[in-house]
Structures are given as structure tokens and as C-alpha cells.
Amino acid sequence: MSAAGDTIYALSSGALPSGVAVVRVSGKDAFSCCRAITGEVPAPRKARLMRLVDAAGSPIDTALVLVFAGPASFTGEDCIEFQLHGGRAVVRALLDRLAGLGLRHAEAGEFTRRAFENGKIDLVEAEGLSDMIGAETEMQRRLALEQAGGGLSELYDGWARELTHARAMIEAELDFSDEDDIPGSVSATIWGTVEEVGHQIESHIAGSRAGEIIRDGYRVVIAGPPNAGKSSLLNALARRDVAIVTDVAGTTRDILEVYLDLDGYAVRLCDTAGLRESDDVVEAEGMRRARALLEEADLILSLGDIGAGQPAERFEGECLRIGTKADIGNQTGADFDLLISSRTGAGMDRLVEMIKARLEARLAGASLSLPVRDRQVGYLKETLRHIQAALDARDYSPEIPAESLRQAAVALGRITGRVDVEDLLDVIFSSFCVGK
Numbered sequence: 001m002s003a004a005g006d007t008i009y010a011l012s013s014g015a016l017p018s019g020v021a022v023v024r025v026s027g028k029d030a031f032s033c034c035r036a037i038t039g040e041v042p043a044p045r046k047a048r049l050m051r052l053v054d055a056a057g058s059p060i061d062t063a064l065v066l067v068f069a070g071p072a073s074f075t076g077e078d079c080i081e082f083q084l085h086g087g088r089a090v091v092r093a094l095l096d097r098l099a100g101l102g103l104r105h106a107e108a109g110e111f112t113r114r115a116f117e118n119g120k121i122d123l124v125e126a127e128g129l130s131d132m133i134g135a136e137t138e139m140q141r142r143l144a145l146e147q148a149g150g151g152l153s154e155l156y157d158g159w160a161r162e163l164t165h166a167r168a169m170i171e172a173e174l175d176f177s178d179e180d181d182i183p184g185s186v187s188a189t190i191w192g193t194v195e196e197v198g199h200q201i202e203s204h205i206a207g208s209r210a211g212e213i214i215r216d217g218y219r220v221v222i223a224g225p226p227n228a229g230k231s232s233l234l235n236a237l238a239r240r241d242v243a244i245v246t247d248v249a250g251t252t253r254d255i256l257e258v259y260l261d262l263d264g265y266a267v268r269l270c271d272t273a274g275l276r277e278s279d280d281v282v283e284a285e286g287m288r289r290a291r292a293l294l295e296e297a298d299l300i301l302s303l304g305d306i307g308a309g310q311p312a313e314r315f316e317g318e319c320l321r322i323g324t325k326a327d328i329g330n331q332t333g334a335d336f337d338l339l340i341s342s343r344t345g346a347g348m349d350r351l352v353e354m355i356k357a358r359l360e361a362r363l364a365g366a367s368l369s370l371p372v373r374d375r376q377v378g379y380l381k382e383t384l385r386h387i388q389a390a391l392d393a394r395d396y397s398p399e400i401p402a403e404s405l406r407q408a409a410v411a412l413g414r415i416t417g418r419v420d421v422e423d424l425l426d427v428i429f430s431s432f433c434v435g436k
């Protein structure tokens with residue numbers, strides 16, 4: 001990232017042309033640049049319609065101008081927002097003007113990074129903002145809002161405070177160990193609190209798969225013998241022709257994936273190669289991939305063609321056994337959870353309901369305060385290791401458990417970025433879009 005002292009600008013709204021475009025400016029020269037373009041700096045936080053002019057004084061556009069005086073702004077610096085007409089040439093003219101005034105175009109995530117560096121938001125909230133912008137389903141939006149709004153950070157800060165308090169008490173006992181005025185029962189209470197924080201972090205970590213399911217999608221894998229109708233089912237659920245369907249057994253070789261929005265939940269639905277004995281190297285590789293994917297599935301839709309008398313295999317883990325081609329098959333005999341026809345649509349609504357029921361059961365009881373990133377989970381596990389080390393050493397010299405508790409709080413602090421995380425910042429903020 002380039003110098004933080006620069007004044008930066010970027011188009012913060014979406015693709016052009018658009019009805020309105022928002023161009024954002026942040027940094028110490030924001031106000032002087034506003035004066036150069038509009039003639040004056042309007043009162044902060046009051047939208048004002050103003051004429052924007054180029055270097056020669058010719059009009060660029062008439063725009064709503066919004067001023068935020070630092071530190072009461074998103075980035076914590078002086079900021080200007082120009083809401084102008086979203087024509088390509090209009091926006092180009094303003095961006096050229098800003099460059100001409102010596103401002104620098106912002107890098108991806110640079111506004112948010114400044115907000116972080118100026119203490120306006122922490123890292124978890126910044127990651128939540130990134131997820132808000134990426135959210136496509138209702139549940140993704142709610143999860144991201146919980147993070148961006150500070151709900152998750154509050155949880156981590158609360159734990160860090162309790163651990164730091166416990167350490168302070170233990171160190172106090174250490175300092176006054178020659179004296180008699182610190183009662184011994186204090187330490188029993190403290191260790192009870194440390195244990196409790198450990199339990200809470202443990203169950204929080206256990207919710208990480210739920211967080212991933214909401215954020216990245218519930219993985220549903222369609223499996224079964226060749227020609228069972230797997231690709232036909234994928235197409236029917238996706239409502240478009242994603243996969244090739246033919247009556248040739250062994251049509252699908254690669255894994256095909258579609259994203260579905262199932263009543264607000266993101267679902268990643270995968271079609272796989274039919275499972276059978278085969279000497280064909282390509283087909284064999286397809287089946288290898290299919291089996292590997294089945295290991296990672298949250299739910300397997302195991303298909304069997306009822307017309308061909310195929311049973312649906314009982315896979316390990318969450319599995320729905322589905323009889324296909326109900327429009328032509330003899331529907332008796334085999335035991336299935338459900339019969340469907342991709343051709344007529346019979347049973348499809350019921351199937352969607354069943355998938356959703358499994359998904360909701362999987363998430364049952366999960367709050368929206370969930371860790372969603374490996375980074376967060378990694379530090380939580382580290383925190384837990386230090387807590388455990390402190391608990392294991394509680395009966396020994398107080399210096400050792402106190403040091404473990406200090407490390408536990410440091411690990412928690414790295415999640416929110418309150419403790420040195422310099423090396424991480426480029427990685428986190430570069431995943432943002434420009435203008436955010």
C-alpha cells in the first residue's frame with residue numbers, strides 16, 4: 001500500500017453507466033480539492049447541490065456534495081462525496097480533475113483500511129463489511145451485518161477483558177504473596193471464570209462450520225449410478241441447462257457446481273460422475289473426484305433410477321435417498337425417502353423442502369455470532385491452547401499461568417486487530433473492491 005498521507009479518490013458506486021455515481025475523496029487535501037472544484041466547502045453532513053468545474057472553469061456536472069469532517073467520517077479523515085450523474089464521460093471528467101489536483105487513485109480496500117488504521121473499525125468489522133458487499137442471500141447479509149456491526153468483536157473483546165482481568169488478579173497475588181491481605185479464595189473464582197471463557201470459546205469454534213455454511217454455502221452433492229438422472233436433477237433445481245444430459249451412461253465426468261438461493265440460504269449444489277466399474281481413464285478420474293467431494297458434502301442426494309430397479313445407495317453422513325424418473329418407473333419395492341421426476345417436476349417442491357429442513361437442522365441453535373474465516377478460527381484455537389496451558393499450570397508458580405493468560409488475550413486481540421497484525425493487513429484489504 002502507498003503512503004497513508006496521500007489524499008485518495010475512487011468511484012465507490014457500481015458499474016457505469018448508472019443513474020447516480022458516487023465518487024469518494026479522503027485525506028488532508030479533501031477540503032481544498034472540494035474548494036477548487038465547487039468554489040467552497042459546504043457545511044458538513046448537509047447535502048448541497050453544487051456545480052463542479054474543471055481546471056479551466058468549464059462545468060463538469062451539477063452534483064450533490066456531502067462533506068464529512070474528520071474524525072467524524074467513515075475513514076476518520078476529511079472526506080467528500082460527490083453524487084453526480086453516472087455517465088462514463090461525466091465520471092471520467094471528475095476523476096481526471098481529481099488526478100489533476102494531485103490526488104491519488106485509491107487502491108482496493110484503501111478507504112476501509114484507513115478506517116481501520118484510524119481506529120474507526122476493527123479487523124472483524126472490516127471483514128464483515130467485505131462480506132456485506134459480497135452478500136447475495138438474506139442469511140449472508142444478516143451474518144455479515146452481525147460482524148460489520150461489531151457483534152462479534154464485542155464477544156472477542158469481552159473474553160479478552162475477562163482473561164486480562166484474571167491475569168491481573170493472579171499477578172496481584174504474585175506481588176502480594178508475602179502479605180496476607182489477598183484471600184486465597186480469590187484465585188478459585190478467577191480460575192472458574194477462565195474455565196468458563198474456555199468453554200464459551202470452545203462452543204463458539206464448534207459453530208464455525210455453521211458460519212461457513214451460511215457464508216460459503218451448504219454443500220449438497222448429487223451422487224448415484226450412471227444415468228440415474230443426476231444431471232437432469234441439477235438442471236431442474238438450477239432451472240437452467242447447466243449440465244449435459246444424454247442417455248449415454250457416463251456423460252458427466254467433471255464436477256459441476258451451481259449456487260442456489262434457497263429461501264435466503266446459499267446452497268452449493270454439485271453434480272458428479274456416475275459411480276460404476278470402468279476401465280475408461282477419464283471416467284475413472286471423474287469418479288475419484290466424485291468420491292472425494294462426497295467426503296466434504298453436508299448433504300448427499302443419493303439417486304437411484306426406480307424404472308431400472310436401482311436402489312439408492314446409503315452413504316455415510318447426511319443422505320437423502322431419492323428414486324428418480326417417477327413418471328415412467330414402477331414406484332413400488334425399493335425404499336426411498338422420496339420419489340421425483342425431473343421431467344414432470346413431480347416431487348421437486350418436496351425435495352427442496354427436505355433439503356431446507358436438513359440445512360436448518362444443521363444450523364439449529366446457531367446464533368449469528370459465528371466465526372466465518374479460517375483466520376478467526378485459527379486464533380480462537382490458539383487462544384484455547386493458551387487457556388488450557390494456564391489451567392494446567394494453575395497449581396504451579398503463578399508466573400507461568402499468568403504468562404499463558406497474557407498470550408491468550410494477545411491471540412484474541414489479533415482477531416480484531418487490536419494487537420500487531422501488520423503482516424496481515426495487505427492480505428485482508430486487497431480482497432476488497434476499489435472504492436470501499
Ligand SMILES: Nc1nc2c(ncn2[C@@H]2O[C@H](COP(=O)(O)OP(=O)(O)OP(=O)(O)O)[C@@H](O)[C@H]2O)c(=O)[nH]1
Binds near residue numbers: 227231245250341342
Ligand atoms: N422419463 C424420465 N427420464 C429422465 C428423467 N431424468 C432423467 N431422465 C433421462 O435419463 C437419462 C440420463 O439422465 P442424466 O441426467 O444424464 O443422468 P446422469 O445420472 O447425470 O448420468 P451420467 O452423467 O451419465 O452419470 C437421460 O436420457 C434423461 O433424459 C426423468 O425424470 N424422467
Ligand SMILES: [K+]
Binds near residue numbers: 227247248
Ligand atoms: K447420462
Ligand SMILES: [Mg+2]
Binds near residue numbers: 230232243251252274
Ligand atoms: Mg450426468
